[in-house]
Amino acid sequence: MTGTKVLxxxxxxxxxxxxxxxxxxxxxxxxxxxxxxxxxxxxxxAIVDSGIQGRGGAAFPAGRKWQGINPYDGQxxxxxxxxxxxxxxxxxxxxxxxxxPHTLLESMAIGAYSLAARHNFIYIRGEYDRxxxxxxxxxxxxxxxxxLGEGILGTDFATDIFVFRGAGSYVCGEASSLLGxxxxxxxxxxxxxxxxxVSGLFQSPTVVNNVETLSTISWIVNHGAExxxxxxxxxxxxxxxxxxxxxxxxxxxxxxxxGYPWGRLLHQDCGGIPGDRPIKAVIxxxxxxxxxxxxxxxxxxxxxxxxxLLDHDAVREAGSSMGSGxxxxxxxxxxxxxxxxxxLRFYHQESCGQCTPCREGTxxxxxxxxxxxxxxxxxxxxxxxxTISRANDGTxxxxxxxxxxxxxxxxxxxxxxxxxxxIEHKRSRFxxxxxxPGS
Amino acid sequence: xxxxxxxxxxxxxxGGQTVMQVAxxxxxxxxxxxWHPALSIAGNCRVCMVEVEGRGLALACNxxxxxxxxxxxxxxxxxxQRKLTLQFLTLNHPVDxxxxxxAGECLLQDYHYAHNGSPSTSIDPKVHATKHYSLGxxxxxxxxxxxxxxxxxxFTREVSGSxxxxxxxxxxxxxxxxxxxRSLDDDPYSDNVIDICPVGALLSRAFLHQSRVWYLTTTPSxxxxxxxxxxxxxxxxxxxxxxxxxxxxxxxxxARVTPHENPAVNGPWICxxxxxxxxxxxxxxxLEPMVKGEVVAMDQALEAARQAIAGAQRPLALVSSWxxxxxxxxxxxxxxxxxxxxxKEDHRQQPNExxxxxxxxxxxxxxxxxRARALFGETPAAVPEGTDLVLVWGEGFDFDTIPDxxxxxxxxxxxxxxxxxxxxxxxxxxxxxxxxxxxNFEGVVSAFAPxxxxxxxxxxxxxxxxxxxxxxxxx
Numbered sequence: 001m002t003g004t005k006v007l008x009x010x011x012x013x014x015x016x017x018x019x020x021x022x023x024x025x026x027x028x029x030x031x032x033x034x035x036x037x038x039x040x041x042x043x044x045x046a047i048v049d050s051g052i053q054g055r056g057g058a059a060f061p062a063g064r065k066w067q068g069i070n071p072y073d074g075q076x077x078x079x080x081x082x083x084x085x086x087x088x089x090x091x092x093x094x095x096x097x098x099x100x101p102h103t104l105l106e107s108m109a110i111g112a113y114s115l116a117a118r119h120n121f122i123y124i125r126g127e128y129d130r131x132x133x134x135x136x137x138x139x140x141x142x143x144x145x146x147x148l149g150e151g152i153l154g155t156d157f158a159t160d161i162f163v164f165r166g167a168g169s170y171v172c173g174e175a176s177s178l179l180g181x182x183x184x185x186x187x188x189x190x191x192x193x194x195x196x197x198v199s200g201l202f203q204s205p206t207v208v209n210n211v212e213t214l215s216t217i218s219w220i221v222n223h224g225a226e227x228x229x230x231x232x233x234x235x236x237x238x239x240x241x242x243x244x245x246x247x248x249x250x251x252x253x254x255x256x257x258x259g260y261p262w263g264r265l266l267h268q269d270c271g272g273i274p275g276d277r278p279i280k281a282v283i284x285x286x287x288x289x290x291x292x293x294x295x296x297x298x299x300x301x302x303x304x305x306x307x308x309l310l311d312h313d314a315v316r317e318a319g320s321s322m323g324s325g326x327x328x329x330x331x332x333x334x335x336x337x338x339x340x341x342x343x344l345r346f347y348h349q350e351s352c353g354q355c356t357p358c359r360e361g362t363x364x365x366x367x368x369x370x371x372x373x374x375x376x377x378x379x380x381x382x383x384x385x386x387t388i389s390r391a392n393d394g395t396x397x398x399x400x401x402x403x404x405x406x407x408x409x410x411x412x413x414x415x416x417x418x419x420x421x422x423i424e425h426k427r428s429r430f431x432x433x434x435x436x437p438g439s
Numbered sequence: 440x441x442x443x444x445x446x447x448x449x450x451x452x453x454g455g456q457t458v459m460q461v462a463x464x465x466x467x468x469x470x471x472x473x474w475h476p477a478l479s480i481a482g483n484c485r486v487c488m489v490e491v492e493g494r495g496l497a498l499a500c501n502x503x504x505x506x507x508x509x510x511x512x513x514x515x516x517x518x519x520q521r522k523l524t525l526q527f528l529t530l531n532h533p534v535d536x537x538x539x540x541x542a543g544e545c546l547l548q549d550y551h552y553a554h555n556g557s558p559s560t561s562i563d564p565k566v567h568a569t570k571h572y573s574l575g576x577x578x579x580x581x582x583x584x585x586x587x588x589x590x591x592x593x594f595t596r597e598v599s600g601s602x603x604x605x606x607x608x609x610x611x612x613x614x615x616x617x618x619x620x621r622s623l624d625d626d627p628y629s630d631n632v633i634d635i636c637p638v639g640a641l642l643s644r645a646f647l648h649q650s651r652v653w654y655l656t657t658t659p660s661x662x663x664x665x666x667x668x669x670x671x672x673x674x675x676x677x678x679x680x681x682x683x684x685x686x687x688x689x690x691x692x693x694a695r696v697t698p699h700e701n702p703a704v705n706g707p708w709i710c711x712x713x714x715x716x717x718x719x720x721x722x723x724x725x726l727e728p729m730v731k732g733e734v735v736a737m738d739q740a741l742e743a744a745r746q747a748i749a750g751a752q753r754p755l756a757l758v759s760s761w762x763x764x765x766x767x768x769x770x771x772x773x774x775x776x777x778x779x780x781x782x783k784e785d786h787r788q789q790p791n792e793x794x795x796x797x798x799x800x801x802x803x804x805x806x807x808x809x810r811a812r813a814l815f816g817e818t819p820a821a822v823p824e825g826t827d828l829v830l831v832w833g834e835g836f837d838f839d840t841i842p843d844x845x846x847x848x849x850x851x852x853x854x855x856x857x858x859x860x861x862x863x864x865x866x867x868x869x870x871x872x873x874x875x876x877x878x879n880f881e882g883v884v885s886a887f888a889p890x891x892x893x894x895x896x897x898x899x900x901x902x903x904x905x906x907x908x909x910x911x912x913x914x
Binding site for chain 1: 480481482483484485486488495496498501503520523524526527528530531560561562563564566586587605606608609610611612613
């Protein structure tokens with residue numbers, strides 16, 4: 001795989017996550033440059049100029065988010081790294097936390113300087129054990145070496161980073177409920193307005209960024225916004241970490257420049273599908289993004305090395321979204337009814353229960369699909385699923401309700417015939433298979 | 440001042456208001472379950488969706504107004520979304536209105552008829568939950584009826600401050616539950632959650648299955664339980680639905696008490712003691728006038744009392760702090776010149792009873808001490824040397840402090856041993872049988888009206904006092 005690497009630009013070894021290795025790679029030089037030669041607004045301007053979009057799923061321009069905070073207004077500000085990474089199929093932040101935690105810490109120190117945040121949090125999901133241990137060790141190292149705390153690098157700049165372990169709820173990955181979890185209240189998503197940059201953590205202006213977004217900051221500041229814009233495509237600059245899983249020979253985390261051909265990634269870099277089966281469909285950005293049939297994306301067989309380009313706009317045109325970069329590959333011969341059943345069970349279990357459409361809708365959809373899988377489906381169930389999905393669209397407090405609807409409608413739009421078949425014959429067209437057949 | 444247009448009407452509004460508040464101020468109906476004017480915005484029921492021109496659907500309760508905002512509350516999209524939301528809310532709701540206390544005053548019922556009207560489109564079984572969860576000695580919770588609007592949770596956090604309630608678990612298995620080791624018995628304002636519950640999930644044990652609300656009517660009144668003088672609605676049976684044969688006492692007893700919203704005194708709340716007004720005023724009555732323990736006609740009793748007053752050398756009057764402004768004024772006008780007067784505490788704070796607190800409760804457990812003290816001063820309620828007649832109006836006086844041989848005239852509503860020992864006893868009407876005003880500790884005057892006619896043998900204090908005055912003494 002060719003192209004610029006922003007994050008995966010070193011060889012992973014047993015010690016590559018340590019401070020020594022990071023310093024050898026030129027670590028913390030950007031922080032020194034920022035503290036000694038840049039003003040806070042210069043850093044924010046660089047982020048704005050780079051055009052980097054959030055890597056957590058919503059693809060909101062990170063610079064615009066940062067501009068929501070005035071570092072000179074005298075209020076306390078907070079910078080929070082969202083390392084909850086609960087979206088099924090996503091494990092890219094884990095790579096950063098495990099192999100390059102100091103990139104995140106340096107970027108957060110730079111961000112704290114830019115946003116005048118005295119205290120910063122890293123909210124890491126409870127299930128991440130090794131990432132947490134390495135991150136916690138990295139924080140210790142950074143404090144010991146004077147990159148965090150008071151009087152950083154001989155300046156009068158002071159900032160602290162706290163690592164906060166979550167307890168394993170999907171909804172805590174939603175930025176506002178994540179703040180509730182840190183505050184110690186029930187992790188319910190919060191209504192906007194107010195935006196979090198107006199009233200976030202402890203009612204103070206707060207920026208919540210994904211780990212990958214934040215980790216890219218030091219590279220952008222170091223190499224300049226121009227260099228970042230030079231990578232990726234015009235509309236979607238930069239690179240993305242993609243966590244590829246599912247029916248592929250080499251699942252894992254891949255860093256690609258945005259605009260990389262989808263077919264090449266799956267068939268060449270990831271080694272294609274076991275048994276050289278054609279791809280049936282791909283969920284491009286975690287299960288909250290609608291599934292894209294491989295034929296539609298032009299990536300069905302090993303010969304399709306191009307297909308849709310992986311940038312935010314192109315994937316959106318294909319009817320989905322890059323989301324969190326959690327790419328799930330589905331081979332021909334997989335039962336989409338059972339797949340939807342698994343997805344809806346997840347949404348039903350993880351719905352926080354605060355607002356009506358998601359609380360009731362996810363459970364309702366789950367029960368309907370469960371009934372179809374049990375062979376008791378009715379023809380009108382498909383329309384019923386559509387109605388519920390549409391009722392969730394844009395009517396919930398956070399995006400999780402929408403996501404369950406998008407996921408359901410995505411599968412129904414493209415694989416409706418499988419549902420009709422299942423309801424009519426009371427069995428799956430693909431024998432309920434969700435493993436990779438013939439692998 | 441921002442200009443805002445709702446449904447084509449240009450409305451006046453203040454900065455900082457939400458669409459919901461503006462609509463409410465102009466009587467534009469927007470349905471809402473979780474939103475309550477006295478609580479924080481939760482925005483979780485999603486039924487108050489309105490259409491903002493150029494932006495699509497938005498929550499009315501959480502949308503701050505801005506200049507040029509145009510809102511529609513009744514478009515196709517809004518109607519459709521309300522219908523779907525109500526379908527969701529009734530999905531796991533047991534439609535057991537036939538046995539539900541809230542039926543008739545239930546928001547879910549009202550909105551269902553107004554905005555949905557069609558039966559559930561679900562054919563799957565409902566999610567079951569606890570039916571009869573005890574939240575203490577006063578309230579039971581039916582989790583199946585609960586729509587998780589969180590009004591009760593926010594009430595205990597933001598208004599009463601007891602922090603008893605919270606929500607446990609998640610998704611459609613979420614449950615309202617008390618904190619570990621706590622119950623709503625810890626909260627002297629707990630019964631307000633029954634009123635603000637938009638469905639029949641929180642139920643009053645005292646009112647449970649006692650009456651359908653459409654058989655009841657309300658009379659505005661003032662709670663006599665403490666010096667706050669909260670305005671209340673006393674619920675009792677409608678005359679046209681009088682019971683004829685069974686349980687006829689319910690025709691003239693209090694069915695329940697709810698707050699009557701009054702920003703000057705109690706806002707939308709009252710305390711639990713106010714709910715238990717029946718325990719306060721519906722005690723065993725003294726119904727017959729008596730002279731030295733012998734039952735006589737009212738005329739005879741009043742005549743005997745008048746003579747005793749006229750003949751006394753140093754009479755003392757102990758004035759009730761439960762008297763209405765009108766009664767106190769009548770006493771002042773007709774009897775005060777004849778007596779030395781002192782104001783008596785009719786009810787005192789009990790050992791387990793809360794005193795002054797942050798919300799409503801006052802340590803002074805009498806409704807009209809303010810007016811009584813203004814008229815009769817601060818003299819302590821004690822019998823001085825040489826007193827030869829004591830007139831006791833109301834309760835709460837220790838008769839053992841009266842020296843032997845001093846005659847007493849007792850005016851009271853309730854059965855007590857002193858009534859029969861008094862030279863004259865005059866039975867009075869109770870709070871729910873008379874009209875008048877109380878002046879609360881802050882000087883706010885509130886009116887109360889009679890709910891029931893008094894028994895034929897008792898009299899209103901206001902009419903008794905002029906008749907007790909010595910002839911020609913006051914004219």
